[in-house]
Amino acid sequence: MILVVLFFVLLTASALLSAYAPRITHDGAGTAAASLLAFALFFFLVVMLTWSYFACVLLEPGKVPQGWSPFETDEADRLESGSHRQDKGLTGTGRPRYCRKCQAWKPERAHHDSMLGRCVLRMDHYCVWVANSVGLLNYKAFLLFLFYTFLACLLGASMLLGDVARFFKGIDAASPDNAGRFALTMIAFVVDLAFSLSLGGLLAMHARMVWLNYTTIEMFEKQRAAQWPYDRGARRNFEEVFGTRFWRWWVPTYTAAEKARMLDATLNGHPSSTATEFAAL
Template identity: 45%
Template sequence: MHRSGVVMAWNVFKFCTVLRGLGSIMIFLVLGIIGLSYYAIVLTNYGPALYSGVLGEAAVALAILVLFHCLLVMLLWSYFSVVLTDPGSVPPNWRPVVDEEKADTIPLTVPDLGSPILSSQSVSLADTSNPRVRYCRKCNNLKPPRCHHCSVCGRCVLKMDHHCVWVVNCVGALNYKFFLLFLLYAFLETTLVTLSLLPHFIAFFNDGVIPGSPGTLATTFIAFVLNLAFSLSLLGFMMMHFSLVSGNTTTIEAYEKKTAPKWRYDLGRKKNFEQVFGADKRYWFVPSYSEEDLRRMPALQGLDFPSRPNSGAQEL
């Protein structure tokens, strides 16, 4: 029994090490797929169509190229916002000041924390069975509500959703909106590329006349297949995440709590949406927040979350 536990822990450690080692490889893979799509759409097919001399073809090509580049800018902006934005970590010497389980404003006293506060303001918990206190045994620190430890990053992440190898980063409180926008724009971009290359794909199998060298034809074929696969995958993944947003849960919370019907953080779809995207509609579709939202919505910072009154003491 002990040996199997050691083996499992070792396998998990190796898995986390592999994920860390992927590093920038995944970023270059994403950029490679984007570059392949750019080559197939702009350089091979619709770029030359602008100079075909046929007014209808040129108009369609212009519309596709403009939309393609607009979506590409938003996709790259959202993607690198996820990659470069820290998802949120526990501030040094953080400790709860309210009873998070009962959702009231009674400060937690020293006995609640299990031991006297040290001179450094850190807390040593001798009794971590107290359900009112969440404690990470790996970081040896208290954990704010909805915070979880990431074994890949080796730290606790605020409102952690999951560790994503595609963005080489954890998805948490401070970059979850950016991740959702990346999914949205990636889906729209891959769908546009798929639909734009579909006529060429059909002509290829109908033995139609397709301009270009064998190399450009192969590039068009590969780009179509890849974008179709990613478009379908992203659709399912995006629908899952937006359903989580509507219930104000994360992936971890949904799996561990099975999205209980009386989830304390479910404030209704509108407010749940604002907990991630902010209340300022001008910023909903850009990977940024208004200063006003950041100032008046503490949930966007990942440390303090409003909850329903008289809700059950359900906390991860």
């Protein structure tokens, strides 16, 4: 995936350079400033998408701690009826979940990931593009990666649009010197456009899931509770993934305090109270 992204970045950057460099050096101050600004924005997006990508690849998606159990204290609790277990966050099913492969209990929304060979907290899906599972602690990084890549592609495509139009009108294409530049611009434009369309669709799908507090796995599960227990309203659902602080929404990592609160909320049975706890930080 990083090679695909690198290819896109280099392709677009060289197309943009060949299109905009003459404008920056030869045109008036206004055009030069606008071109430089667009360039700066494009490279800012590239930095952000690269950061988000590596965060998604390298961050631990969420481990179930060894010896974790949905029961309050000891073995005796296992014999109790479901009412007590509600306290430990078994709201979705009302019964404890056990992973036979890990030979261990797993919290609600955790799923066994056969690629990583263990259970992942609030697992969204295993992503081949990032060679990692996307779960509780790297879902924000995954979404930001989609978001920044989408914006970079969209910006790249719109910056090249004028040149593509000029080539089609035959203004620049006549000269044989421009053949290479024409090919580069066209390929970059088509790649950017295709990327932004498909990423836009994927983003829209995930935006809906964040809004309703579903993971991809849960979205495709056949049996679902009539009243979705994790839905606490759009704003709180959003804050569960992105946090409550505006400036933290845009960076792909969590602070140690945020992480501790999220793990605590997921493991200690109040899955939807994460947002409230963020607010208390």
